[in-house]
Ligand SMILES: Nc1ncnc2c1ncn2[C@@H]1O[C@H](COP(=O)(O)OS(=O)(=O)O)[C@@H](OP(=O)(O)O)[C@H]1O
């Protein structure tokens with residue numbers, strides 16, 4: 001569920017494209033100033049819209065309808081105040097400010113985005129994240145690393161490694177990364193993030209193109225041979241249960257923007273890997289406002 005209460009149908013990616021506007025790639029969903037949604041449905045499929053907990057379905061064949069927000073209330077001056085229900089938060093309202101992302105980006109001459117590094121434990125996520133941050137720093141670009149291990153020391157200390165807690169871990173880091181990107185920062189998130197759906201949910205939080213997935217394509221045998229924290233050994237000995245790659249799944253990304261491959265006897269250095277990410281950011285215009 002996103003900020004305006006639209007619930008995407010599985011398989012349809014919802015993408016925020018501007019103030020109160022969303023797109024599934026082919027169609028635009030707008031929130032009008034006075035609290036209306038105008039929805040242009042796609043042909044041959046349904047888009048479900050959840051307004052204040054009441055499910056509405058937009059039918060196939062390009063049907064078009066307006067929905068009045070069920071939870072819109074009249075303000076004191078008679079104007080709708082566009083209060084919304086978001087998750088468990090009732091009667092909340094988005095507050096806009098005239099200083100926006102583009103103003104912040106101009107100040108620091110770069111574009112905010114999220115570089116999401118996924119891979120097995122020991123695949124080199126943190127090392128590449130750090131190398132990338134160093135290169136960006138040398139080039140006068142502002143970045144910030146959200147490392148799964150580190151975030152679990154604070155914000156996410158209440159979460160375990162069972163699937164639903166990993167999902168919540170990814171969701172929270174995705175939301176924080178989104179804020180950094182909105183601040184104009186190049187946010188580097190490095191988490192195992194083993195489930196495709198959790199990664200894709202983070203992608204859907206960001207404007208198109210601003211979520212850049214980097215897959216550390218490093219075989220388990222290399223990660224296990226590195227084992228810098230001794231966790232694989234503990235997992236093999238049965239002393240850690242549900243360890244990713246041993247007795248817990250890792251779903252390989254199928255369509256990452258960047259793949260950093262490491263094979264036995266053929267592995268680029270962390271710096272070379274980070275340079276590949278830099279070239280991508282440069283080509284896509286993220287290193288200038
Ligand atoms: N059961 C289990 N499975 C995987 N990893 C485990 C587990 N228990 C502890 N650790 C340590 O936690 C680090 C991964 O945390 P993440 O937040 O990135 O994981 S996840 O994205 O929620 O799956 C991971 O750090 P990295 O090695 O940096 O990936 C491990 O050191």
Ligand SMILES: Nc1ncnc2c1ncn2[C@@H]1O[C@H](COP(=O)(O)OP(=O)(O)O)[C@@H](O)[C@H]1O
Nearest residue numbers: 120121122123124125126127226228268269270
């Ligand atoms: N490209 C690389 N080539 C060789 N060793 C690497 C490379 N990247 C990382 N390492 C080493 O692998 C180990 C795990 O790296 P780390 O960044 O902690 O992985 P992760 O964050 O994915 O758990 C560390 O000892 C690190 O020095």
